[in-house]
Amino acid sequence: MDTRTTTPGTTAGTRPLMRAAVARRFGGPEVVRVESVPRPTARAGELVLRVHASTVSAADHRMRARDLPKGMWFMAPIALGVFRPRVRVLGMDAAGVVAEVGPGVESFQVGDRVVARLGSAFGGHAQYARVRVGVGVARIPEGMSFVDAAAVPFGGLTALHFLREAGVTAGSDVLVNGASGAVGTAVVQLATALGARVTAVCGDGADLVRGLGADAVVDYRTEDLAAGTATYDVVVDCVGTAPVARVEHLVRPGGAFALVAVDAAGLLGAGRARRRTGKRVVVGNITVDDGDLASLLGLVEEGRLRPVVDRTYPLDDVVAAHAYVDTWHKKGSVVLEIS
Template sequence: MNTTEKTAPRTEGSAGGVAGDATTMRAAVYDRFGGPDVVSVERMPRPTPADDQLLVRLHAASVSVADHRVRARDVPRGLRLPTMFALGWRRPTHRVLGMDGAGVVEAVGAGVADFAVGDRVVLLRGAAFGCHAEYAVVRAAGAVARIPDELTFVDAAALPFGFGTAQVFLEAGGIAQGDDVLVNGASGAVGSAAVQLAKRRGARVTGVCSAGNAELVRDLGAERVIDYAREDFTSSGARYDAVVECVGNAPYRRARRAIRRGGVLLLVIADLAGIVGSKLRPVRHGIRRVQDTGAVTGTHLAEFARLAAAGDVRPVIDRVYPLDRIREAHAYVDGGHKRGNVIVTLADPS
């Protein structure tokens, strides 16, 4: 299946360029922080799998809000200094961005028994990044799973970041049958996944998005959609069992007005105050605040892939770019108006 939302800008096919030798690969690299122009496609050494790793020839990867934040150092309030330890002080710690991708296993480490060369897989490297390249390594026991033949690499690459993030937050929040759940930012990568996964848990879902994305969010399963330009969900008087905060504009002091006592605020995006507050005082005024969650696993990814292949969930894809146009992909994500996911193709995306 393929669920592109805007077909006009979509370009698929080989990343192009001159073929290199077996020890190098093409990758989108950046050596300084800044706008999309700091990213360039270069040749660099191809990784070699350790004994417990897979080497994956990537066909597609997402360009996410996380890539934007890291590249531009555009982090929530109070986090610029703390994140410099992870992102780098003067130069980026990780030259290649890309948290997730999908492709074919090219080689396996000596200790790997559960995967074989030729397996079609989806993977999540998370904060290790490195997926905006033709090859990446991942621990065989980590966040990697086979994908069904019915699922394209493009659709598979749209699963780990959005669905993985949404799932671990919904699990941490204990979202269950009959809960009233509001998703703030319901048309983004995480929000569009949260709407679908909350609905599958039996929740009644309200989505907050722009008027232009209302039909999409309803199609994904929201029973009600709020246009944020016309209504402030925190001031309407409605109360929810959970608010999934995917935008960064509804911290506890604002969102609490929309949450029932005994409910939960799931802080997918939080500033320093929100992070510290959720750790030091996780329950306040009878409302639980969750910012720290469990990790996305290979089991999670396998389930998302199965559901997507069967048509039971929908990976929302806004635009697809070849590797040579990755600056355009970054610029589009920087605009802050993407629907679901932006994907970059690194090889034949079929």
Template sequence: MRAAVRDGYGGPEVVRVVDVPDPVPGPREVLVRVRATTVNRTDAAYRAGLPRPARAVYGWPRPKAKVLGCELAGDVVGVGEEVSVFAVGDRVYGYVEGRFGAHAELVAVPEDGWLEPVPDGLTHADAVAATEGPHYALAFLVRTHVRPGQSVLVIGATGAIGSACVQLAAHRGARVTALCDAEHADVVARLGAGEVVDRARGLDALTGPYDVVLDAVGKASFASCRRLLRPGGAYSSSEPGRGGVNFALAAIGPLVRRRRHVVFPLPSEDAATRRTLHAALAAGDLVPLIDPHRFGLEEIVEAYRYVDTGTKLGSVVVDVP
């Protein structure tokens, strides 16, 4: 099979598309012929080995995972002898962060892992981006206890996480304000934002107050957003912040819950999360935002270069013919 491999850490140039042996599914694994995958910020971080201390987990001095790729959608072409839920021919989508391997023509996925049937009426590309960003977004909403009628600010509303935050928060009945580039205002409004503010105007253009501020790109800070929060309001970021400050502030969050505080969105891949997101996808309450720039597997280095520019819209889909 063809797969995008890397032998070390670095820029997009460390990735090569080569022939590698086909994976053989274990007794409880499902073999999927990948039809679509994505390149996201997580893939780019693993590829680069950043932050550097994380290489203790990623692998040192060389990465453990040669084939990256967290998100996949495709067709079941083989099953282990103990598999009972899926059958050859099923259309599926899933998430394999930690195991990786989705940047290839074939990938073996545990039957009890994150693997779901593609809802009727959706293509592989429609479903492939329904895991990485949305499960972070759901963690934001659950951890900050977003409720109907609350005011929520989403910073970075056009990314994979931010666009899912807008949709899921609006579906919960929250009043959503989104911060994004002016050229994408109409897109974000269609996702469910009641107010869209041009990112070029900066946080100073906002007055709030908000019950929750969700920083989906990690480029703001609690210090810069504190004045925008109501007393008891929560700030949550997708990034740890300089020196891991958001971890530290989140640790004391339970002690100052009645004051403005920080919550860190530790995402979950448990069955409840998977059911919630799958139901939202099937009902049309979650429509993953897909960047108009599409790439083929043989062009995945260019996909990485594009993601590294920081200008992507939603998720960058890589088609695997």
């Protein structure tokens, strides 16, 4: 890795600098380099965090590699960039300490330990990150580590949104495809916490998902999830291998398909699938707020939600972190420790 030598804390003009993992072109993990870049400042309605931990996720892979699901090429220029990444500092979440409070923010103050969902703005793979209040930021409970806190937003908020939109309640039967990843492990736990019965589909993560509350496990390497005779109220597809056409016979009348990972055909055909099957098809943007993240952290405090961390890497090993995520075999989250 090429690490530039500018010392964080010196200035470029009048802007303080910080260390960050930067991708200035599309490509494999090796395109990410640790550099010194200008530190962000807090604008109205924002915080700046001194970041201690962030995750390296599938979303970071897609942005860095310009790798969208099948058929999504038309979205690439807007979502990812044309000739180079639209966002150069990746990281869709950040856990750290509030270093600066912008105008109009009254709910947080300098020194608060918080975790935040950065979403499509990214920016978590740096010593400092800008956070917009209101779309997923909450105080970290006493005793919770920054690493564990960072593992909550990406999977937890995604899982919460899709379970809520799909109408999962106590007594629901839920099939979770891709149950051992960051989103899948959260879906298993949150569905269980709601009182649902969960069947988890994964590879070598069977012991993990059983320990998280799954009632049954399907090993996709030896069993075809679509060939079973069991039916469910909701099928949650976290990896994109259970489109409606493949699993519609598994969903009971009045049930729902929650397509967390979806290609262009699934996204554009969602309305048609709803009309044809008479069942809900949940796709699209995640809608969450600060209260949702606070609720998830409360579940962690109560022992009903466990942050699942596969591996941690220091910032200087960010290339190795990306390479591991690129294997598509991580369990839970891969966390980058910044400080």
